[in-house]
Amino acid sequence: MKKRLLNHLAVSEIGMGCMGLSHGYGGIPDEQSSIDAIRAAYDAGCTFYDTAEAYSPLLQGIGHNEILIGKAVKDFRKEIVIATKMHANVEENKSKGTYRMLKDHLTASIKRLQTDYVDLYYLHRVDRNIPVEDIAEGMGQLIKEGLIRGWGMSQVDVDTIEKAQAVTPLSAVQNIYSMLERSSEEKVIPYCIEHHIGLVPFSPVASGLLSGKVTQNTDFSHPDDVRKYVPQLSSENIAGNQPVLDLLAEYASQKNATMAQISLAWMIYKYPNVVPIPGSKNKGRILENLKASEVVLTKDEFEKLDGALNAIPVKGFRGHVEFQGGSMSDWGKK
Ligand SMILES: NC(=O)c1ccc[n+]([C@@H]2O[C@H](COP(=O)([O-])OP(=O)(O)OC[C@H]3O[C@@H](n4cnc5c(N)ncnc54)[C@H](OP(=O)(O)O)[C@@H]3O)[C@@H](O)[C@H]2O)c1
Numbered sequence: 403m404k405k406r407l408l409n410h411l412a413v414s415e416i417g418m419g420c421m422g423l424s425h426g427y428g429g430i431p432d433e434q435s436s437i438d439a440i441r442a443a444y445d446a447g448c449t450f451y452d453t454a455e456a457y458s459p460l461l462q463g464i465g466h467n468e469i470l471i472g473k474a475v476k477d478f479r480k481e482i483v484i485a486t487k488m489h490a491n492v493e494e495n496k497s498k499g500t501y502r503m504l505k506d507h508l509t510a511s512i513k514r515l516q517t518d519y520v521d522l523y524y525l526h527r528v529d530r531n532i533p534v535e536d537i538a539e540g541m542g543q544l545i546k547e548g549l550i551r552g553w554g555m556s557q558v559d560v561d562t563i564e565k566a567q568a569v570t571p572l573s574a575v576q577n578i579y580s581m582l583e584r585s586s587e588e589k590v591i592p593y594c595i596e597h598h599i600g601l602v603p604f605s606p607v608a609s610g611l612l613s614g615k616v617t618q619n620t621d622f623s624h625p626d627d628v629r630k631y632v633p634q635l636s637s638e639n640i641a642g643n644q645p646v647l648d649l650l651a652e653y654a655s656q657k658n659a660t661m662a663q664i665s666l667a668w669m670i671y672k673y674p675n676v677v678p679i680p681g682s683k684n685k686g687r688i689l690e691n692l693k694a695s696e697v698v699l700t701k702d703e704f705e706k707l708d709g710a711l712n713a714i715p716v717k718g719f720r721g722h723v724e725f726q727g728g729s730m731s732d733w734g735k736k
Contacts, residue, residue, distance in 0.1 A: 403447030403695050406677050408600025409573035411521055411552050413483045415670060415695045417450030418443045418688060419604065419681030424457040424467035427609075428624040431683050433470065439685040440474035444482065446692050451475065452576075452602070452679040454487035454526055455511050460626045465514045472516035485522035485574070485602070486511050487556060492531045500532065501540040508549055522573055523550040528558055534566045542570035556604070560589040563599070572599050579603030579676075581612055581646060581665050582634055582716050595675050606666060606678035607691070608634055613662040614647050616640065633718035642717030649710050659697045662687075664707075666694035671704045 403414040421427075423436040430436075440451065457467035468486060475482060488507040495503050504523075511520060523544065525537050534555070541553035552573030555566060563575060575594055577586045580603060594601045609632050610616045618637045622630040629635045634643060650661040657664065662680065669676050680691040699707070 403692065406600070406675070407598075408522065408602070408675075408677060409552055409571070409598050411483055411573050411600070413450035413677055414448050414692075415677060416448065416666060416692050417452055417602070417677055417679040418448050418692075419452045419679035420467055420471055421452070421454070421457045422681040422683045423470055425459055425461060425626060426457075426628045427681070427683060428622075428627045430459060435685070436470055436683075437474040439683075439688055440471065442685050443688050443692060444475070444478055446689050447695075448692050449482045450485070450677065450679070451482060452485045452604075454524075455507060456487070456489055456526065465510070468511055468514035472514055476516050479517055483521040484515060484517070485524060485554075485576075486515070486520055487524040487526035489526050490529055490532050490537065492529060495532050500536040501543055504537070504540040504544060505549075508544060512549070519549055519551065521551045522554055523552075524554045524556050524574075524576055526556050528555060528562055534562055535569050538566040538569035545570070554602070558590070560593045563590070563593060567597060567599075571597070574600035574602050576602040576604055578605050578720060579669070580606050580608045581650075581668065581711060582608045582643060583720055591673055591676070595673065599675065601673065601676050603669060603676060603678045606669065606680050607662045611635060611640065611643065612647070612650060612665040613660065614651060633720055634716075636718060639718035645714045646711065646716070649707070649714070653703070653707055657697055657699075657703075659694070660690055662691055663694035663697050666691060667697040667699055668704070668707060670695070671699045672708065
């Protein structure tokens with residue numbers, strides 16, 4: 403697969419979001435099928451895997467997803483980029499200091515991942531009670547120690563990125579971004595391009611909606627299914643966003659591709675620093691999403707698609723949300 407740069411980190415043009423293998427999209431697959439899926443993604447050219455310390459069933463406990471990835475990638479760990487995320491806790495920050503807090507979380511992640519270093523270490527959510535400059539300084543120290551190769555933040559605006567960037571330059575920003583969540587286009591993506599920061603879109607197929615496979619009858623009732631809190635997936639908004647799905651269906655049929663692939667090919671064409679990390683519990687869909695890298699839009703096709711998209715109002719826009727305290731199990735609702 404073609405490669406892209408998140409600052410100096412070379413990754414496959416499409417990565418694999420591993421969250422759903424542990425949390426967030428209903429029941430989780432058995433461990434062996436998750437491991438097989440991760441290995442199949444590697445065989446298909448994926449060299450970028452996204453996880454977080456928080457990804458565990460119901461967000462209770464720590465590290466289920468990191469342990470899984472550690473097992474799956476141990477034979478090819480050096481060939482890939484592992485991104486994981488830490489949750490900064492105000493009390494812990496106060497008692498230990500920011501650097502020590504970061505290092506303790508990182509050390510635990512490194513152990514679970516069965517490795518010696520993390521390639522890309524994110525602050526999962528900004529908490530306004532912990533200065534982002536302190537986080538940036540601590541991350542800079544971890545880079546100097548060789549424990550991480552680069553760092554990033556998730557769900558951030560340009561003001562926050564600028565403050566952090568002035569202390570320790572970032573490799574990547576991970577924000578929600580898809581055809582239905584485009585607020586990062588206004589300032590964040592242009593800033594990131596200018597400063598050689600990668601933009602890693604999470605929920606790039608809008609939690610499945612852009613695949614055309616989610617309907618008003620899809621069951622989100624499982625206790626660990628965050629889709630019940632995603633505004634675009636309310637019954638009303640699934641119907642309201644049908645014009646975007648119709649547009650994708652039209653291009654999918656023209657290009658002999660799937661709707662999910664067209665939505666991913668659109669963002670890859672649009673920006674040189676964007677590396678989406680679609681997630682799925684299903685090996686076939688993971689491979690389908692990775693193959694979006696082979697769907698080549700012409701300039702004319704892209705412009706018509708983008709122009710048509712611009713003309714369609716989005717229903718249930720979520721926007722970027724910062725963590726403002728509360729318990730981990732509230733995250734999925736934010
Ligand atoms: N930084 C953050 O705060 C944050 C937040 C959320 C997610 N993330 C990261 O971003 C990754 C991706 O985000 P996400 O999982 O929320 O959203 P997503 O990739 O937009 O969508 C995942 C959902 O879409 C379905 N899906 C994916 N590809 C499909 C296809 N080709 N056809 C049909 N259905 C398809 C999956 O269903 P099946 O599983 O049934 O196939 C799953 O329900 C996560 O794995 C995680 O690593 C980060």
